[in-house]
Amino acid sequence: MRAGADLGQKSLGRVTQITRIIAAFCDTYHEPTCDSALQRLALEIYHHSMSIPSTRADSTRPATGWNSVSAASGSTQALHTPSFQLRPMQVTWETTHACDWKASHRAVARTVRDKHEFSTAEAFHLIEEVAEMHVPLLVLTGGDPLLRPDLFPVVDFASRHSVRTSLTLLPTPLLDPGVIAELKLRGLMRVGFWLHGSTAALDDGYWGIPGCHRRTLDAIGSCHEVDLPVQINTTLTRRNFHDVDPLIELLIRLDVALWNVLFYVPPSREQAQEMLSAEQHEEIFARLYAASKRVHFQIKTTEGQHYQRYLLQQRARESRSRMTEADVITCAPKGVNDGKGFVFVNAKGEVFPSRFLPLSAGNITSQPLSQVYCESPLFVSLRDSSKLKGKCGRCPVRNVCGGSRARAYVMTGDLFAEDPCCAYEPQ
Numbered sequence: 001m002r003a004g005a006d007l008g009q010k011s012l013g014r015v016t017q018i019t020r021i022i023a024a025f026c027d028t029y030h031e032p033t034c035d036s037a038l039q040r041l042a043l044e045i046y047h048h049s050m051s052i053p054s055t056r057a058d059s060t061r062p063a064t065g066w067n068s069v070s071a072a073s074g075s076t077q078a079l080h081t082p083s084f085q086l087r088p089m090q091v092t093w094e095t096t097h098a099c100d101w102k103a104s105h106r107a108v109a110r111t112v113r114d115k116h117e118f119s120t121a122e123a124f125h126l127i128e129e130v131a132e133m134h135v136p137l138l139v140l141t142g143g144d145p146l147l148r149p150d151l152f153p154v155v156d157f158a159s160r161h162s163v164r165t166s167l168t169l170l171p172t173p174l175l176d177p178g179v180i181a182e183l184k185l186r187g188l189m190r191v192g193f194w195l196h197g198s199t200a201a202l203d204d205g206y207w208g209i210p211g212c213h214r215r216t217l218d219a220i221g222s223c224h225e226v227d228l229p230v231q232i233n234t235t236l237t238r239r240n241f242h243d244v245d246p247l248i249e250l251l252i253r254l255d256v257a258l259w260n261v262l263f264y265v266p267p268s269r270e271q272a273q274e275m276l277s278a279e280q281h282e283e284i285f286a287r288l289y290a291a292s293k294r295v296h297f298q299i300k301t302t303e304g305q306h307y308q309r310y311l312l313q314q315r316a317r318e319s320r321s322r323m324t325e326a327d328v329i330t331c332a333p334k335g336v337n338d339g340k341g342f343v344f345v346n347a348k349g350e351v352f353p354s355r356f357l358p359l360s361a362g363n364i365t366s367q368p369l370s371q372v373y374c375e376s377p378l379f380v381s382l383r384d385s386s387k388l389k390g391k392c393g394r395c396p397v398r399n400v401c402g403g404s405r406a407r408a409y410v411m412t413g414d415l416f417a418e419d420p421c422c423a424y425e426p427q
Contacts, residue, residue, distance in 0.1 A: 001234065003243040004407075006124045008295070011320055012162055014255055015107070019147055022293045022330075024052065026222050026342050028283070029040055032047040035310070042080075042407040058083050058297045059090060059426055064296075065372070066148055069188065072116070084391070086374070087133045087134060087135055087370075087373070088133075088135055088341050088373055089103055089135070089136055089137065089336055089342065089344045089345070090135065090136065090137045090139060090341070090342050090398060091130050091135050091137070091138050091139055091345065091369070092137075092138075092139040092343070092345070092355065092356075093123075093126060093137070093138065093139070093141070093250075094117070094142060094143065094344070094346045094347045095117075095123075095140050095141065095142050095143065095145045095151070095154075095347065096114075096141070096142050096143040096144070096145060096147055096347050097114065097117070097142070097143045097147050097347050098114070098143045098144060098147045099143045099144045099147070099170065099172075100144065100147065100172065101170075101172050101173075101209055105188065106307070110348070114348075115292075116348045117248055117298045117347045117348060117363050118347065118348075118349065120153065120154070122349070122365065123150070123154050123157075124154070124157050124424065125155055126345065126364060126369065127154070127158045127161055128161065129368060129369045129370065130158075130161075130163055130363070130369070131161040131162065131163050131368050132370070133369070133373075135163070136164060136165065137164050138158060138163050138165045138166070138197065139165075139167075139168065139348070140154070140155075140165060140166070140168065141167075141192075142170070143313045143347070144169070144170050144172055144173040144174070144406050145167060145168070145169065146169065146170075146172065146175060146179065147174070152183070152186050155167065155183060155186040155187060156186040156187060156190050158187070159186060159187025159188070159347055160187075164189045164191040165187070165188055165189055166188075166189055166191070166192055166231060167183065167188055167190075167191050167192065167194060168190070168191075168192035168193070168233065169191060169219070170194070171193070171212055171215035171216045171219055175215070175219055176222075177222040177225070180219065180222045180223055180226060180228060181222075181225075182226045183228070184226045184227070184376070188228065188229070189229070190229045190230070190257065190258070190334075191228055191230060192231040192232070192233055193216050193219060193220060193230065193231075193232060193233070193249065194216070194232075194233050194234070194275060195213070195232050195233075195234055195251075196215075196233075196235055196240055197214060197233055197240050197243050197247065198243050198246035198248075198249070198250045199243075200213040200214060202239075202240055203216070204242055206235075206239070206240070206310060215423060217254070220254055220256070222304055224255065224272075225262065225306050229257040229258075230254070230255075230256045230257055230258075230374040231256065231257060231259070231260060232251055232254070232256050232258070232260070233260045233262060233313075234247065234259065234260070234261055234262065235262045235264055236262065236263055236264060236273070236276060236284060237264045237274040237275070237276065238273070238274050238276060238280075239274060240286060241276055241283075244284060244287050244288075246293065247286060248287075248291045249405075251295070251297060251319065252296070252297075255296075256297050256299055257298070257301070258298045258299075258300065259297055259298070259299050260302055261288065261299065261300070261303040261304065262298050262301075262302040262304075263276060263281065263284075263301065263302070263303045263404070263421070264303075265303050265329045265356040265406045265410060266337050266378060266410055266411075267405065269328075269410065269411055270408065272411065275407075275421065276421060277402070278420070278421050278423035279423055280421070281306065281329075281421050281423065282303075282310070283305050283425050285304075285306075285310040286310075288307065289310065289314055297340040298340050303403045303406060303407060304404070305335060305337055305402055305404055305419070306403065306404075306419065306421075306422045306424065307399040308335045308400050308401050309311045309395075309400065309401045309422075309424055310396070313395065314423070316388075334400075335400045335401055335402065337354075337382070337401075337403075337404075338353040338354035338357050338382060338404070338405040339353030339357075339361075339378065339379045339382030339383065339403045339405070340382055340383045340402070342354060343373055345364060345367070345369070348362045348363070349363045349365040350362075350363050351363065351364060351369065351372045351373070351376075353378065353379060353382055353401045353405065353406075354405070354406045355403060356406035356410070357406035357409055359378055359409070359415070361373075361379050362375035362376055363378075368376075381415075382405060382415075385398045385399050385402060386405070387416045388402065388418075389414065389416050389418060390417060390418030390419050391418045391424070391425060392417075392419060392422075392424070393416075393417040393418070394426045395424065395426045396426060397424075402419060403419030403422060404421070406418050406427075407419055407421060408420065409421065
């Protein structure tokens with residue numbers, strides 16, 4: 001036991017040196033990784049001390065990723081350019097695969113995490129990269145993030161680096177009012193929960209966990225007590241799409257800040273029976289748009305990129321012929337899509353364009369996140385709308401929408417095929 005404590009203390013020292021700010025325990029099995037990270041840091045400091053101060057990039061060392069963009073600009077202007085080519089708008093990190101609906105705080109203290117998951121030092125390094133790239137939002141998800149014993153220091157570290165952070169939690173026994181209050185104290189910007197129905201029958205039925213719906217509502221109440229904004233995530237399938245209007249009324253009563261509507265992407269074609277049809281997508285779009293005019297919370301979609309096309313159509317119609325659809329499209333900014341403004345990092349450091357698109361572009365344990373995002377062939381190709389095929393390739397809204405690349409890939413095996421759930425027919 002004493003030896004374990006000594007190892008833990010040594011890991012603590014390494015994490016403190018690597019991050020320079022926070023003292024937090026790193027898992028002892030990650031000591032080789034921490035040693036390697038510390039050596040890299042020392043090497044960086046050595047090279048920096050040997051270089052001549054300059055506002056220009058070091059011409060003897062080729063810049064990569066975010067640094068290459070900044071160097072090419074010759075100024076700090078690139079740091080503030082809202083371009084999908086330079087940085088993502090959101091990085092989502094899967095903090096752990098682990099999930100235990102019966103876990104207790106005492107059990108977590110005895111839990112041995114998967115040694116392939118990020119150590120505390122690696123988590124801090126990811127946050128430093130996100131901060132350096134000026135990414136507007138970092139989302140922490142899981143599994144159940146509360147099963148990471150270093151979750152509070154991770155949130156605190158992100159806050160100290162001015163990284164706006166949202167955390168998606170499950171209503172397990174680990175989630176209590178004290179945890180929510182501590183997360184608020186550590187600087188968490190927003191907390192997210194899942195609600196897949198307006199009733200316990202729908203919601204508990206989705207999870208297969210009795211009482212899940214009630215515990216989620218209780219947790220939302222605890223968030224309001226400490227003024228921590230709440231986001232609700234809902235996966236829409238054939239099972240619950242009829243419940244959209246009652247769910248909207250529930251969210252109004254719950255006083256949420258944001259509703260993220262996720263349109264189901266099946267893991268495989270064999271599991272596509274729950275996926276909404278193109279016509280059902282249009283029906284949901286109409287309900288979301290009508291709700292957006294009267295609710296106080298923001299509504300966003302995930303894997304429902306064609307909702308942006310629907311919005312542009314409505315704006316053109318409501319302009320009473322002052323603007324055509326072509327005019328509205330011309331003025332519209334480019335939309336976020338898989339790999340275009342969005343990055344998903346799994347628990348082992350693999351980088352994906354989307355959680356639902358199972359194609360890895362690299363691993364941030366071996367190369368910088370900015371390099372993967374800016375330079376990997378997968379991400380670069382996804383930002384090239386000229387590669388789109390079928391009606392997505394002909395669509396005038398392809399730069400705003402582009403269709404769900406994840407859904408197209410799962411259903412056809414072609415990353416650039418048309419989205420099978422879009423009813424729009426380009427002229």
